Amino acid sequence: MHNRQYVTITHYKEREFYYLSHAIQTDNGFIPKEIEQFHESEKDKFIEHIRTLQSEYPHTQIVSLSLSTNQKVTQKEDKNRVSAKIFNSNFVEQDKIDIGNIPTTLYFSPFAILYEEYKDKLDNKLTLLIGYFDRKLYMMFATEEKIHQSWVIGTRGLTEKQIAFRVYKSIKAYYKMSYKFADHIEMLLSDDSPKLLKVLREELPLTILTTQNSIHNLLHHMAGDQKRASSSYIRSSISAEYASIVNNLDNNLAVSVNSNSNHNLENLRLSEPDAIRKDISFFDKLKLFFGTKNASKPRHTLLSFIPLLFVLGAGGYYQLESDKLLNNIEVAQSQLSSQIDNELLIKKSKDIFLAMGKNAELKNGLVSNSKIKLKGIVWGIEPLRESLTTLYPKGKFSITALENFRTEFSFISKV
Amino acid sequence: MSLKATSLITKFILLLSVVALFIWTIPNIVNYYTNLKSYRVKEKKLDYMYDKNHIISKAEEFTLDSFKKSANAIFSDVSIKQKKEQEYEVSIEVVKDKLDSIYTFIKTISLNYLVTIKDNELKFEDKKQFIEVTFIVEKL
Known part of the structure; x- marks a missing residue:
C-alpha cells in the first residue's frame, strides 16, 4: 500500500534553518506528517532525510518555495528568465532558480501561492494581495482579469510601523501609476503576527482580511493537484524540453519512478551554466569584467571609483580655478606695468616741455620711454641745448638757420 | 571592508586614486593657493594706485x-x-x-x-x- 501512495515532500529555508515536512495526498486532500527542523550546519543530514523519504515513497514530488526578493509579476514571459505562469496573462519571474544542491522537483513562487489562494475571490474591484513569508511581503494588485503590479518588500530590521509605512508607500506608488486605490487587502500569513496585523490595520486606510496557513500546508496544496501544480510551478525557460516537468504528475499516483528521477530541478541545475551564460545581464557582464564571481566585489570596485572621482574632480576644479586666476594675474600685471609706464611717459613729456620753456616752440615731436625726437623753433639756443642735454646727456642737439631769420632745432636721444 | 579581501582591480583603482591625489590634485591645490596669493598682492598694488589717483571704480573693458x-x-x-x-x-x-x-x-x-x-x-x-x-x- 505504501508504494502506491503519492507523497509531497516540502521544504524551505528560513534564516539559518531548513524546515522539512511531507504529506500523503488523498482524493480528499492531504494528510500532513510531522515538521522537522534542521540547522544549516546539518544540511547533509537534511538532504539525507529527503532521500530517505523519497526511497520510502517512490511516487513523490519534492516541493519548495522561492523566497527570493527579485521576483516580479509581468504581463509577458521573458524567455531568458525563469518564470511561472500564474494567471491567464501573467508570469512571475526571477533571475534564476537557486536551490543549492537540495533535491527539488517543484518550485513555487509566493505570488503563485497567493494567486491560488485568492483567485476565486477576485472580482473587478482592485484587491491588494499580500503574502507574508519569511519576513518578506509579497504584494500584488489584482483584479479578476490580471495582476496589475507586484512588489516585494523586505521587512527584516524594520518596526511594524515602518512596515506599514512601506506598504502605504506601495499603495501610493500604485495610485500614482494607475489612479486606482485597492478596494481592500487580502493578507496571507505564514506566521502568526498579531502585532504587525494590528499596526497595519491602524495605519492603513483599507480593510484587511487575513488567512493564516503554514508554508508546508500551502506547498502540499500546490503540489497536490496536477493541474494546479503544472500551471504555476517555476519553470526554467532555459530549456523548453523541461517545460513540462509535471506533465506526468498524476493525482492517481501515476508518477513513474523514471520521470521522477529524470525530470526534476536537480537535472535542470546541471544544465544551467550554459544557459545562464546566454541569459547574462549587463550587471553580470560588469561582474565578469571585474573578474570576480563574488557579488560584493563588483560593488566594492564600483565604490572604489568614488575616491578616484573625488580626487579627479577636486584636481580638475582647482586646475580650472588656477587657470582663471592666472588669467586674472596676467591682466592685473599688464595693468600695473601699463600704469607705471604711463606715469613714466607723462613725467618725460612734462620734463621736455619744461626744458623747452620760453626758449623754443615744438612743431612736432615723439616722446616715448625709449627715445625722444623733437623738432621746433628755437629762440634761446644755448639755454635750450643746456636744459635738453642736462635731461638727456647723450642726446644729439642740432640747429638749422631758416630763411626768415628763425632757427630750427632738432633733438634726438635714446632713453 | 578589508583591503585584503578586495579584488585586484579595486586595489588598482584605490592606488590610482592615491597616485592622482599626490601627483595631480595636491599640486593643483598648492598651485591654486600660490596663484591666489600672487593675485591678492597684485590687487593690493592696483588698489594703491587707484587710491593714489583718486579713482573709485575699477577698470572696465575697452569699448x-x-x-x-x-x-x-x-x-x-x-x-x-x-x-x-x-x-x-x-x-x-x-x-x-x-x-x-x-x-x-x-x-x-x-x-x-x-x-x-x-x-x-x-x-x-x-x-x-x-x-x-x-x-x-x-x-x-
Whole structure:
C-alpha cells in the first residue's frame, strides 16, 4: 500500500534553518506528517532525510518555495528568465532558480501561492494581495482579469510601523501609476503576527482580511493537484524540453519512478551554466569584467571609483580655478606695468616741455620711454641745448638757420 | 571592508586614486593657493594706485563707445580710429597751456580702461594755438 501512495515532500529555508515536512495526498486532500527542523550546519543530514523519504515513497514530488526578493509579476514571459505562469496573462519571474544542491522537483513562487489562494475571490474591484513569508511581503494588485503590479518588500530590521509605512508607500506608488486605490487587502500569513496585523490595520486606510496557513500546508496544496501544480510551478525557460516537468504528475499516483528521477530541478541545475551564460545581464557582464564571481566585489570596485572621482574632480576644479586666476594675474600685471609706464611717459613729456620753456616752440615731436625726437623753433639756443642735454646727456642737439631769420632745432636721444 | 579581501582591480583603482591625489590634485591645490596669493598682492598694488589717483571704480573693458564718451566729456576735439582688431589710434587736440589735462587723462588711462599705450609713445604736433597729441591704445 505504501508504494502506491503519492507523497509531497516540502521544504524551505528560513534564516539559518531548513524546515522539512511531507504529506500523503488523498482524493480528499492531504494528510500532513510531522515538521522537522534542521540547522544549516546539518544540511547533509537534511538532504539525507529527503532521500530517505523519497526511497520510502517512490511516487513523490519534492516541493519548495522561492523566497527570493527579485521576483516580479509581468504581463509577458521573458524567455531568458525563469518564470511561472500564474494567471491567464501573467508570469512571475526571477533571475534564476537557486536551490543549492537540495533535491527539488517543484518550485513555487509566493505570488503563485497567493494567486491560488485568492483567485476565486477576485472580482473587478482592485484587491491588494499580500503574502507574508519569511519576513518578506509579497504584494500584488489584482483584479479578476490580471495582476496589475507586484512588489516585494523586505521587512527584516524594520518596526511594524515602518512596515506599514512601506506598504502605504506601495499603495501610493500604485495610485500614482494607475489612479486606482485597492478596494481592500487580502493578507496571507505564514506566521502568526498579531502585532504587525494590528499596526497595519491602524495605519492603513483599507480593510484587511487575513488567512493564516503554514508554508508546508500551502506547498502540499500546490503540489497536490496536477493541474494546479503544472500551471504555476517555476519553470526554467532555459530549456523548453523541461517545460513540462509535471506533465506526468498524476493525482492517481501515476508518477513513474523514471520521470521522477529524470525530470526534476536537480537535472535542470546541471544544465544551467550554459544557459545562464546566454541569459547574462549587463550587471553580470560588469561582474565578469571585474573578474570576480563574488557579488560584493563588483560593488566594492564600483565604490572604489568614488575616491578616484573625488580626487579627479577636486584636481580638475582647482586646475580650472588656477587657470582663471592666472588669467586674472596676467591682466592685473599688464595693468600695473601699463600704469607705471604711463606715469613714466607723462613725467618725460612734462620734463621736455619744461626744458623747452620760453626758449623754443615744438612743431612736432615723439616722446616715448625709449627715445625722444623733437623738432621746433628755437629762440634761446644755448639755454635750450643746456636744459635738453642736462635731461638727456647723450642726446644729439642740432640747429638749422631758416630763411626768415628763425632757427630750427632738432633733438634726438635714446632713453 | 578589508583591503585584503578586495579584488585586484579595486586595489588598482584605490592606488590610482592615491597616485592622482599626490601627483595631480595636491599640486593643483598648492598651485591654486600660490596663484591666489600672487593675485591678492597684485590687487593690493592696483588698489594703491587707484587710491593714489583718486579713482573709485575699477577698470572696465575697452569699448569704442564708452571710451569716446568719456574722452569727449573732457576734450572738445577727439578722434578715434580703429587700426587693428585690438588697436585704436586716439588723437586729442588741446590748447597749448592746457596740456596738464591730457597728462592726467593719459596717466590714468590704464586704471580706467583695460588698455595699454602701444610702445609707450606719444606724438605731438603743433596746430597754432593748439597741440595735437596722438597715441595708440591696445586692449589688454
